[in-house]
Amino acid sequence: MLFDWFVLPFTLGLAYLLVVVSVKFYCWIKALPYSEKQKLKKAIFTTKSLISFKEIVMESLLHRKIFKVNPLLGYMHMSLAFGWLLLILLGNLESRVFNHGEMGPPYVPIFFRFFNPNPTAFAFHHQFSFIMDLVLVFVLSGVALAYYKRLNSNTLGLKRITKHIPADMLALTALWFIFPLRLLAESFTSGSLGGGSFLTANLGNVLNSFLPSEILYYPFWWAYSVSLGLFFVALPYSRYMHIPTEMLLIFLKNAGIEEQNSHSGFTEVELNACSRCGICIDTCQLSKAAGINNVQSVYQLRDIRYDTQDLNRSLNCLMCGRCDTTCPVGIDIAGIRQIKRNESAPGLAENYTYIKPQPVQHADVIYFAGCMTHLTPSIKKAMVNIFKNSDINFWFMDEQGSLCCGRPQLLAGKNQEAKILMQKNKMAIEQSQAKALVTNCPICYKMFHEEYKLDIPVYHHSQYFAGLLDNNLLELNHLNTSAVYHDPCELGRGSKVYKEPRQVLNSIVALNQPNDDGEKALCCGGSLGNVSISSEQRTLVTKQACDTLLQNQPEILVTGCPLCKKTFQKVSDTPVLDLAELVNNSLISRKQKPKPLKKLEKIDQVLNSLVPNQTADLE
Amino acid sequence: MSKTVLIIGGGVAGLEASGVLSKLGYTITIVEASDRIGGKLNRWANLFPTQRPAEEVLNYLKFQLDPNTSIITNTKIDDISLGKTQVSATLSNGNCIQADAVLVSTGFEFFDARKKEEYGYKIYENVITSVDLEQIFKDGKELKTSQGKTPKRIGIIHCVGSRDEKVGNTYCSKVCCVTGVKQAIEIKERIPSCEVFNFYMDLRMFDRHFEDIYKKAQVEHHVQFIRGRLSEAFENPDGSVMIKVEDTLLGKPMKMNLDLVVLMVGFVPSSSSVFLKKGLQLETGNDGFFTPADEHYKTVCSNQKGVFFAGACTGPKTIENTITEARAAALEIATYLNQN
Numbered sequence: 001m002l003f004d005w006f007v008l009p010f011t012l013g014l015a016y017l018l019v020v021v022s023v024k025f026y027c028w029i030k031a032l033p034y035s036e037k038q039k040l041k042k043a044i045f046t047t048k049s050l051i052s053f054k055e056i057v058m059e060s061l062l063h064r065k066i067f068k069v070n071p072l073l074g075y076m077h078m079s080l081a082f083g084w085l086l087l088i089l090l091g092n093l094e095s096r097v098f099n100h101g102e103m104g105p106p107y108v109p110i111f112f113r114f115f116n117p118n119p120t121a122f123a124f125h126h127q128f129s130f131i132m133d134l135v136l137v138f139v140l141s142g143v144a145l146a147y148y149k150r151l152n153s154n155t156l157g158l159k160r161i162t163k164h165i166p167a168d169m170l171a172l173t174a175l176w177f178i179f180p181l182r183l184l185a186e187s188f189t190s191g192s193l194g195g196g197s198f199l200t201a202n203l204g205n206v207l208n209s210f211l212p213s214e215i216l217y218y219p220f221w222w223a224y225s226v227s228l229g230l231f232f233v234a235l236p237y238s239r240y241m242h243i244p245t246e247m248l249l250i251f252l253k254n255a256g257i258e259e260q261n262s263h264s265g266f267t268e269v270e271l272n273a274c275s276r277c278g279i280c281i282d283t284c285q286l287s288k289a290a291g292i293n294n295v296q297s298v299y300q301l302r303d304i305r306y307d308t309q310d311l312n313r314s315l316n317c318l319m320c321g322r323c324d325t326t327c328p329v330g331i332d333i334a335g336i337r338q339i340k341r342n343e344s345a346p347g348l349a350e351n352y353t354y355i356k357p358q359p360v361q362h363a364d365v366i367y368f369a370g371c372m373t374h375l376t377p378s379i380k381k382a383m384v385n386i387f388k389n390s391d392i393n394f395w396f397m398d399e400q401g402s403l404c405c406g407r408p409q410l411l412a413g414k415n416q417e418a419k420i421l422m423q424k425n426k427m428a429i430e431q432s433q434a435k436a437l438v439t440n441c442p443i444c445y446k447m448f449h450e451e452y453k454l455d456i457p458v459y460h461h462s463q464y465f466a467g468l469l470d471n472n473l474l475e476l477n478h479l480n481t482s483a484v485y486h487d488p489c490e491l492g493r494g495s496k497v498y499k500e501p502r503q504v505l506n507s508i509v510a511l512n513q514p515n516d517d518g519e520k521a522l523c524c525g526g527s528l529g530n531v532s533i534s535s536e537q538r539t540l541v542t543k544q545a546c547d548t549l550l551q552n553q554p555e556i557l558v559t560g561c562p563l564c565k566k567t568f569q570k571v572s573d574t575p576v577l578d579l580a581e582l583v584n585n586s587l588i589s590r591k592q593k594p595k596p597l598k599k600l601e602k603i604d605q606v607l608n609s610l611v612p613n614q615t616a617d618l619e
Numbered sequence: 620m621s622k623t624v625l626i627i628g629g630g631v632a633g634l635e636a637s638g639v640l641s642k643l644g645y646t647i648t649i650v651e652a653s654d655r656i657g658g659k660l661n662r663w664a665n666l667f668p669t670q671r672p673a674e675e676v677l678n679y680l681k682f683q684l685d686p687n688t689s690i691i692t693n694t695k696i697d698d699i700s701l702g703k704t705q706v707s708a709t710l711s712n713g714n715c716i717q718a719d720a721v722l723v724s725t726g727f728e729f730f731d732a733r734k735k736e737e738y739g740y741k742i743y744e745n746v747i748t749s750v751d752l753e754q755i756f757k758d759g760k761e762l763k764t765s766q767g768k769t770p771k772r773i774g775i776i777h778c779v780g781s782r783d784e785k786v787g788n789t790y791c792s793k794v795c796c797v798t799g800v801k802q803a804i805e806i807k808e809r810i811p812s813c814e815v816f817n818f819y820m821d822l823r824m825f826d827r828h829f830e831d832i833y834k835k836a837q838v839e840h841h842v843q844f845i846r847g848r849l850s851e852a853f854e855n856p857d858g859s860v861m862i863k864v865e866d867t868l869l870g871k872p873m874k875m876n877l878d879l880v881v882l883m884v885g886f887v888p889s890s891s892s893v894f895l896k897k898g899l900q901l902e903t904g905n906d907g908f909f910t911p912a913d914e915h916y917k918t919v920c921s922n923q924k925g926v927f928f929a930g931a932c933t934g935p936k937t938i939e940n941t942i943t944e945a946r947a948a949a950l951e952i953a954t955y956l957n958q959n
Contacts, residue, residue: 374851375737401863535784536905569734570787 002115006222007107013229014106020236021244024272028248031265036257043255052254060246061085065328069279070157072145077277079142081243086135094128110228113186114221118195129197136186137199139179146176160287162278162298164239165306171238174231181224188217239302242275246329249273259335261342261415270331271305274298280323280333285523289544290537292316297323297333304340312532314340318541319411319529321493325519338413345413352420355403360431363395368448370441371404372562379562382584383440383461389587390473395432405444408528410451418451426452438464440580442491442561443528449495460491462560462579466500469507475588476507483509483582484554486545486568487521488561501560501579508586512552522548524559526567543571550574558582621646622956625708625718627895629690630658631938632724632930634680635945636952641685643953648689648716650708652891655692657681658726664756666938667794667801668828676938695891699898701923704959706899719959720925720952721899723909724945725889727931730780730788732882738776739880743854746880748779749798762809762879766858770813770878773806774862775799776849777819781885790906792885793935796823799883800836807840816875817844818864826937852880886935899926908934919948927952 032040043049058064061082067074091109096102098116108115145156153161164172183200184207190196191204192213207213235241249269257266276298286292295316303309314337321334367387373380387394403425406418429437429452437454439445440461448458459467468474485505491497498518505511516522525541546568549557557576559565568576621644626633629651637647655661657680663673684690691710698709699721706721732740732748739746744765755762764770777799781792796819803815822844824830836842846868853861860880865872888907896903902910902922909932912920919927929948930941 374853377739377852377854378736378742381742535787535789539787566736569736570785 002104002108004111004114004221006218006225007105007111008225009222009229010110010225010232011105011107011229013232017232017235021241024236024241025244025248028265028268028272031268032257033260033264036260036264036266039257040252040255048254049251052251055250055254056247059250059328059330060243063328065326065330066277066279069326069328073149073156073158076142076145076149076156079138080146083135083139083142087132087139090128090131090135094132097124097128098122111221111225113189113195113200117189117193126197129195129200133197133199136179136183140183143176143179158278158282160278160281160293162276162281164276165302167234167238168276171231171234171240174227174234175240177227178224178231181220181227185217185220185224188213188220192217239274239276241272242329245269245272246275249329249331253330259332259339261339263339263343267304267336267339270336271301273329274301274305274331275329276302277328279326279328283323283326285318285320285322285525285541285544286316286533286537289525290533290540292533292537297327297331297337300337300340301331301333304336309340311344314344315530316532317530318489318523318525318527318533320489320523320527322520322523325493338411341411341413342415343413345415350409350414350417352403352417352424355424357424358403358428360428361395363393363432363434364436365392365394366397366429366432366434366437367394368397368405368437368439368441368444369402370398370439370444370562371402372443372566373441374398374401376562376566376578379440379565379578379580382578382580385584386465386474386580386587390468394438395434397428397432405441405447406451407443407447410447411529412531422447422452426454429454429456440560440562440578442488442495442497443563446490446494460495460497460500460560462491462501462504463497465504465579465583469504474583476583476586477588479508479582479586481509481555482512483556483558484512484514484549484552486524486549486557486559486564487518488559488564489521489523489527491560492521493519504579504583505558508582509556509558512554514549514551516548524561524564524567526563528563538567539571542567546571556582622719623648623717624952624956625650625706625716625721626724627696627721627891628652628658628724628726628889628930628932629656629692630724630726630930631660631676631680631941632726632932632945632948633658633722634684635942636722636724636929636949637688638680638683638685639946639949640952641688643949645953645956646687646689647685648691648718650694650696650710650716651690651692652695653692656690660938662750662757663753665801665805667797668826668832670801670805696894696898699895701899701925704925706925719956720927722927722929722948722952723895723899723901723921723932724929724948725891725895725932727886727935728889730786730792730884730887732779732884734786735779735783735882737851738779738849738882739852739854739860740882743852743860743880744858745854745860745878746852746882748882748884749795749802750884752802752881756805762806764858764878768878769810772814772875772877773816773879773881774860774875774877775803775815775817775881775883777817777822777883778848779882779884780887782820788885788887788906791823791935793823793825794937795883795885797826797829797832799881800824800829800833800842802881803842804832804836804840807836807842815840815842816877817842818847818849818862819844820848821846886931889932892932899923901926906934908932919944919951925955927955 063074063077066077091112095109095112149156186200187203187207190200191208196204252266252269278298280297281287284296287296295313300313303313317337319334324333367383369380403421406421409418434456436456437448437458438461442460445460465474485501522545524545525538557568557572557574558579560579565576565578623646624640626637626647626649629649633649634656637649640647657677660673660677666673695711696708697711700707706718708716729750777795780786780788799817803817806813806815824833845866847865850863855861860877862875862877900923904910909928911918911928911933912922919929921928927948929945930936
């Protein structure tokens, strides 16, 4: 059997790694909630596994999402991951061909050139040597970029890189040494004993001209093995745990498993799947606009993983969800932050049980304005006018002051308080026997839509207007001005409503396109989610978002959220309007019209017409 | 030939400094953006704490102006830059001005109450600002609601746009507290039967006589003072305004119907300050007001040689403080020009 003592560090390291990773995987899957385990069982022998396999190739090996962030950064990750895999696979193939199909110990392909320095005896050895050198060049180019990234990250599209902890630095150092050491070990071997191809043979000759290759090659094989072994031992405790965990995460996610209200095995998988690439640092507006560089998701996830939590980190976050959209691993970062907030929230702090049930009115449609709309009365006035103009029998549920929808409490982790408010609101909604609920506040919308579990559909006013427009139940004048639309976080990324506000606006104004739009839209900075930021820092975030939106000098800044409106008003010289105000301004009054609109026979007709939009959203 | 001084802004500070500098023998050019000199005094009926007509102060300022002073109204500065010893400015009328020193006396603007949308200014008909009320007094009109009725209950809301992180202004505007008291008295003098409520955070009666009129408002005019900040305002179907406020001395939330709401708007930096900051490379604080060379003993000097400040461009100020500062600035400018 082929053996030398130097293979031990590698072999033992690999064995250790396999045991630790297996144990961890087992524990995490065991710690999944029952319902999620069932999902996994059902999904494992279906096409979902094939989809997962494809995703692993695309993301874990080729790093498609990182390519989208920056091609050079994507190449760096791809050359390390995919290149290393090729080295292993091709090395195995080479060793098999050489050994006529026999499976040797696992270290043989890794140290193939040590055991078979000049294998002239087997077929295709020139081709194999050439390919192996080529792949090594591929991997080394990635390593070189990784070195360079530490010196000048801007070239690779990162303004800021992650500040690492010692375990990560140790693993990183080991990783950085692996491939250069392999290159030197193979080159010295080739310089002394022959073999190799364009890279190792030539480098070997050069080195041999002034160094004693025959003495040096053996220590370098030792060094290569030690760096591999060290990397494997450090891996489960460092950020490189993401390599195996990311694959597991892809399987779990494709099986439909998601974050629950509390820390579960899935949370552990997500935490360990974070590679700490640091892409979320640049995405974060707190970093970009307000110079806050220590609260980003990469640090938050690391804190939780190592149980060194800092409450400020989970609280100092706008919960805008932008990092979720750029995370190359697709970790549900907002979900994990929410879990931490739930855990750290104090017990029942406010008592809402004293609040008496409010008087209820029967109506076809409920209009819920929400607290923020009461602070922006022009929106409220516009909404009421639009309702009145369309002859709909509506009930302004919170006209005389209201109960909160519960979202701020939920975001602060105060689930009990939120529940009490929700019960009271839900009771009133049910008693009114309304057929739909309309709100112009995305914060309330998300809450009613997702948490209340109402029997009736819930619409954001943009969806409601779009439905009315589709059915010619709302007629609007074109206002002949230009506007830019700001996607509120809770409506866009939070509820995936992007289309309807634009549909309505396109019939009123000339809409222009800002730089960060749709899923990438910036947060206005007014977010209820951050209870820790100072007002000066908030203003910095708002100013930057406002400048981005107004770069094409639109005449109006439109949004679909009273809080965004209020926040932008503070810094914007351009008028800031809510969608409702624009619709109201361009409304062709039913009374003024020479011919009445299509007769509004029954409210059901209107509401039925809206239903397709609702289901489209849920898909 | 005598040395020249460019004064940017023909309000209280600019006019007073101009008068003093003329007497000292300098040639003055005042550039004023609006159509007349006198600044905010033109819009005010009576001044606190004595309720004397604002016109008297305005007349004094105009009277002491030298007839040779060049006053250019309706004109803005398009471009301004500092040379070694001179400042050159291009005006919106196309003319160019060279001067040996420049006095920035651009003053302030009133906070745009629409930014405090929850109070309903320009949304609800019966919500006005302290500036609107003063204009009504100045025009000698009767105080009526938008429905044409004599108001029976008026609320005066303090600190609108001042000491309010939510609108980004953390500073105190100094003069609104006493203006609220003055205007409350003036309302009572016109409509004695009207109830007047002041809603305040705390009343800063810092200057001479202020405390006296505060007491007078309570004792003689029965103006009521409630410590509490408005949270929001609703419009009732009859046009009156219902406000939600907490009486923080009693610790009770309350709702109150008002026929008329008057918002005590605070100071914000003049919109020209951003442009001047850039052109003359001046320093401003986080609040946007100019920062003087020293906050204690060089309050009229800037960080640039030959550029001086007077009045509310360095922060909210009363008229008497502005006039004192204008004279100090004039003296500082004269000293500077003599040395060069």
